[in-house]
Amino acid sequence: MIRVDSLTVNYGELRAVDNVSFTVSEGEIFGLVGPNGAGKTSTVECIEGLRRAYSGTVRVLGLDPWKDRQELYGLVGVQLQDTAYQERVRVFEICELFASLYRRPTPYDELLKMMQLTAKKRDFIANLSGGQRQKLSIVLALIPNPRVLFLDELTTGLDPHARHRMWELLLQLKKRGLTIVLVSHYMDEVEAVCDRVAMMNCGRIVSSGTIGEVVGRFALPTMISFRSPVEHLGSFENLAGITSVQRKHNLITLCGNGDKAVAALLRHLEENEIEYTGLAVKPPDLEAVFLELAGTAPAADSLEGVK
Amino acid sequence: MSPAMIKLTLMEFKLFTRNFINMFFLLVFPSLMLLLFGGIFGNEPEALYGGYGVIDISVPAYAGMVISITGLMSLPLTICEYREKKILKRFQATPLSPVYVIISQISVNLLMTIAGMLLLFLVGRLVFNLRFMGSFLPVAAVFLFSTLSIFSVGFLIAGLAPNMRAATAIANLVYFPMLFLTGATIPMELMPALMQKIAAVLPVTHVVRAMKAIWLGEAAEVLFPSLLVLGGVLLVCSYLSLKLFRWE
Ligand SMILES: Nc1ncnc2c1ncn2[C@@H]1O[C@H](COP(=O)(O)OP(=O)(O)OP(=O)(O)O)[C@@H](O)[C@H]1O
Numbered sequence A: 001m002i003r004v005d006s007l008t009v010n011y012g013e014l015r016a017v018d019n020v021s022f023t024v025s026e027g028e029i030f031g032l033v034g035p036n037g038a039g040k041t042s043t044v045e046c047i048e049g050l051r052r053a054y055s056g057t058v059r060v061l062g063l064d065p066w067k068d069r070q071e072l073y074g075l076v077g078v079q080l081q082d083t084a085y086q087e088r089v090r091v092f093e094i095c096e097l098f099a100s101l102y103r104r105p106t107p108y109d110e111l112l113k114m115m116q117l118t119a120k121k122r123d124f125i126a127n128l129s130g131g132q133r134q135k136l137s138i139v140l141a142l143i144p145n146p147r148v149l150f151l152d153e154l155t156t157g158l159d160p161h162a163r164h165r166m167w168e169l170l171l172q173l174k175k176r177g178l179t180i181v182l183v184s185h186y187m188d189e190v191e192a193v194c195d196r197v198a199m200m201n202c203g204r205i206v207s208s209g210t211i212g213e214v215v216g217r218f219a220l221p222t223m224i225s226f227r228s229p230v231e232h233l234g235s236f237e238n239l240a241g242i243t244s245v246q247r248k249h250n251l252i253t254l255c256g257n258g259d260k261a262v263a264a265l266l267r268h269l270e271e272n273e274i275e276y277t278g279l280a281v282k283p284p285d286l287e288a289v290f291l292e293l294a295g296t297a298p299a300a301d302s303l304e305g306v307k
Numbered sequence B: 001m002s003p004a005m006i007k008l009t010l011m012e013f014k015l016f017t018r019n020f021i022n023m024f025f026l027l028v029f030p031s032l033m034l035l036l037f038g039g040i041f042g043n044e045p046e047a048l049y050g051g052y053g054v055i056d057i058s059v060p061a062y063a064g065m066v067i068s069i070t071g072l073m074s075l076p077l078t079i080c081e082y083r084e085k086k087i088l089k090r091f092q093a094t095p096l097s098p099v100y101v102i103i104s105q106i107s108v109n110l111l112m113t114i115a116g117m118l119l120l121f122l123v124g125r126l127v128f129n130l131r132f133m134g135s136f137l138p139v140a141a142v143f144l145f146s147t148l149s150i151f152s153v154g155f156l157i158a159g160l161a162p163n164m165r166a167a168t169a170i171a172n173l174v175y176f177p178m179l180f181l182t183g184a185t186i187p188m189e190l191m192p193a194l195m196q197k198i199a200a201v202l203p204v205t206h207v208v209r210a211m212k213a214i215w216l217g218e219a220a221e222v223l224f225p226s227l228l229v230l231g232g233v234l235l236v237c238s239y240l241s242l243k244l245f246r247w248e
C-alpha cells in the first residue's frame, strides 16, 4: 500500500530525514513517533506528495506521490500538522467546498455529527475553539472517502473524551479497510490504535515493528512501586532480578527485570512481614522507550523541531 | 469551469464581502469622497479642471482608489494569509490545485474592482450629472489593463513579504501614498508642481492619468505614455513575482 525506500529529505544543509525505509500494508494503522524535530512531518509530507524527496523512492497505492499527485489526491485524505482555515468561512461552507472536490465524498453531515460539530455548522471558523478546529480538520480529511488517511498530530488539542472517540473512529475506519498513517506524540494513543510503529529520532528510524517488538527490543526494566514505612532498603537490592531501589518519602520504587523480580519482591515482603500499600507494577511500554530515546538525543536536535 | 472551481470562487467572493476593510474602502469610501467633493464644489465646469467639473475628473481618477484597495491590499494580504496559514498547502493535498485558489482570488478581486467602479459611475451619474466624453470599450479596456498592472504590483508585495505582518506593513506603505499622492483621491490639479513630479513614479498616478485621458476623450499623447508605464510595471512585476512566488 505504502512503500518508502531510503527516503532522504534535506532543508539546505540540514538533513531532516536520513535514509528512512518502511512499508505500510493495506488496512493497517501505522504509527510514526519520535521527539520534536525528528523528521516525522517531513517524512509524511513526502508520502503525501507535498514535499520533494532529496533521494529515495516512495510509492502510495502504486503511485509516485510527486509525479502522480493529481491522481493520488483523489484517493487520500490529509490532515496537516498546522493548517488553519479561512477565519470568515462558515463550517458548512468549507465542508461543501471540500465535498465538491471529490468524486464520491462522504456526506459531511455524518462526519460533523460524529465529531459533535453539528451545532457549529453555521458558525464562522473564527468562532470555533482550538479542539473544534482540530475536529473540523479531521472532518475535511475524511470527506474524500479516502483509501489512505494521513493524520499528523491528530488529537493534539482534543479533550480526553474526544480522543477516545477518535480512537474508536480510527478502529472503525480500519475495519472498513482504510489504511492510516498516524503521527503522534501520545504513546497511549499509539498503543491503543496502531498495529505497527516506527520510532524516529534525528531523521532516522531507530526501531520499528509491532509495539511489543519495539518495546521488547529495548530491554527496559519493569517499574514496581509501593508505599511502605520500612527503613532499610539494602535487603531489596539483593533480591533476584531487582536492579535499583529508590525512595521518596514512603514511596519506594524498584526497577527489575520482568515478572521474576515481581515474584521475588512479593516473597520478600511476605516473608519479612513488611507492611505495604498501593503496590503497582508497570511493565516497560512505548512511553518508556520514547523517554529513553529522547533522553539520549543530542539536546540541540531535540530542540530544533519547535518552530 | 468545474463545479469545484465555481464553489471555490463563490466562497472567496463571500469571504471578500465579509471583509469590512475591503468593502468599506471599495464600495463606501469612494462614493463618500465623491459626495463630499461634489457637495462642496458641485460639478460646474471650471478652468482649473480643463473646463470640466470636479466630479467629471474625479470619477475616472477614483479608478485608482478602487483598483488600489483590491490590488494593493486585498489581493496581496489574502495570498500572504493563505500561504502563512498553509491553506495553499492544504489545497495542494486535494485534487484542486492551489493555482485555482490564486485564480479565483484574481477573479473575485477583478469582479469586485469592476463593481466598485460601476457603483462610482452610478453615483456620479445619478447625483451629479456626470459627463462622459469617451466611449465604453476603450474606457473598459484601459480600466482592465490598469487593474491587471496594479494587481501585478500586489503579487510582487505577496512575493516579497516573508510573512503576514510584513505584508500588511508593505501594503500600507504602498497603498496610502498611492491613495493620496497620485490624484486618486485629491485631484492632482490641486497639488504643487513638485508633488506632481514626485507622483509620476507611482504606478497609480498613471492609472489616474490614463483613465482621465480616455474618459475625457483627450488626445492620445496624454494617454500613451501612461499606458506604456503601466505595461512596463505589469511586465516587470509579473516576472519578479513569478520568480519570488512561494506556496509556503
Ligand atoms: N520548511 C522547512 N525548512 C527548513 N527546515 C525545516 C522545515 N521543516 C522542517 N524543518 C526542520 O526539519 C527537521 C524535521 O522537522 P519535522 O517537521 O519533520 O519534524 P517532526 O518530527 O514533525 O517534529 P514535531 O514533532 O515537532 O512536529 C527539524 O529540525 C526542522 O527544524
Ligand SMILES: [Mg+2]
Pocket: A040, A041, A042, A081, A152
Ligand atoms: Mg511534525
